[in-house]
Amino acid sequence: MTSSSLVLEAANASDAPDADEAAGLPLATWPARVGAFSVDVLLGLAVIAVMALSALSAPWMGWLWWVFVAAAALTIVAMAVNRLLLPTITGWSLGRAAFGIAVRTRDGAAPGLLRLAGRDLAHLLDTAALFLGWLWPLWDRRRRTFADLLLRTEVHDVGRPDRDMRRPVAVALIVATVLCAVAIGLSYLLVYRPERAVDVARQQIAEQGPRIVEQMLSYQSETLQQDFSHAQSLTTDSYRDQLIAQQQVVQQAGATSNEYWAVSSAVLSASAKQAAMLLAMQGQRGTDPNDLKFITATLRVDFERSDDGQWKVANLIVLKKPQMNAPGQ
Structure with a gap:
């Protein structure tokens, strides 16, 4: 049985009339989910991509290569803490808090660490299906991705926390921008410019x-x-x-x-x-x-x-x- 069949079967099972309104919470809009994903994932992926390209451009400069690799590794750790650990402690990730949404089980409960990790891993299926899984919430009745269908989760509109989240988001954006700028600057000064001079x-x-x-x-x-x-x-x-x-x-x-x-x-x-x-x-x-x-x-x-x-x-x-x-x- 293919993974697509598993997803469709999960969708049919979870669309039972007596189950889909159990939580009683409004569903998050697709733009809000995109915005939260941009803060939580795309920002970190941009840093990782810049660090990876910078490391590939300087394989012969040992210490500089390790700097780029360490920065990429720390970014991955920070993303994991934000996506997996913080929601189990505070109920929010940084991006979801900024847009007032949260991942919940069908009964409205906060998912555990393992379910969140499995959900992020299942997002690979959303991507592998030519990104169709990411667009599935646009026409799914419960606005779920393939990962949500497999892990039986939903994304609800729960309102923003009392704390103003604009400042932490701005700090994350500034840090990511500075890291990318420093990596590009070091690559230019220590790799590209000397190679160009030669x-x-x-x-x-x-x-x-x-x-x-x-x-x-x-x-x-x-x-x-x-x-x-x-x-x-x-x-x-x-x-x-x-x-x-x-x-x-x-x-x-x-x-x-x-x-x-x-x-x-x-x-x-x-x-x-x-x-x-x-x-x-x-x-x-x-x-x-x-x-x-x-x-x-x-x-x-x-x-x-x-x-x-x-x-x-x-x-x-x-x-x-x-x-x-x-x-x-």
């Missing part, structure tokens, strides 16, 4: 890195000092002295022209302020067009982002030493 750095170094290395290694004999000075401006303070020493060796060997260009490149690693790249370079050396030497080399280059946001060479390692060939060789 993506931007990787894109920048993929575009700028080869050009920086080309400019640093290329020079013309006619503008040697200007080219060397420009090359030095493309390096970090820690690497500049090493570059200057190499430039002095070039000057002592006799000024000539040296031009490099990158033929292929790959970003090995990248963070917001550091990156490493593998470069395959080709070039030519010499000033006489009839006596040019063609060059090939493979380099690993480390970059660092300066305080002004410019990428600069922090280290350069020659993986495959330059090989020079004359034209036609």
Whole structure:
């Protein structure tokens, strides 16, 4: 026998003429039930959903993941206390008190903890039936959901308690909003923004890195000092002295022209302020067009982002030493 058949049989049995007016209490309207459900359940589900999505976005940040999971767990506990424990103690949940309704058995008595828990569990059937169970009160004579039919409960209009419930509801709304805002803010500051910064750095170094290395290694004999000075401006303070020493060796060997260009490149690693790249370079050396030497080399280059946001060479390692060939060789 299917669950739908069980619900329909429960509906037929509970609609007996001698039973449906036993309580003598007015039935709660469907909008009032929706409003109470929004406060008691949907508000908490919104917090749980935000925490779950935030936890999924930060699986590698252990402490932050645990913060999101703990917040979601505490929200579930708070929802259970509000939906199950408070009604057995005070007769109300927060949402139902705000709208002046309460869950009652057919004879008007307050249900116990187990029946309330079973009723909330049976709401899964209301949802599984394409939400039909939640709409069933719109045409059911006793305004019951499938869960009410199975657990033999009803929702009655009992009037609001003497205490003004607007303030507790407002506090719950504020707390939920703050929790969601904090979770979203932490996700943005500690997860999304760093990841976005890494993506931007990787894109920048993929575009700028080869050009920086080309400019640093290329020079013309006619503008040697200007080219060397420009090359030095493309390096970090820690690497500049090493570059200057190499430039002095070039000057002592006799000024000539040296031009490099990158033929292929790959970003090995990248963070917001550091990156490493593998470069395959080709070039030519010499000033006489009839006596040019063609060059090939493979380099690993480390970059660092300066305080002004410019990428600069922090280290350069020659993986495959330059090989020079004359034209036609």
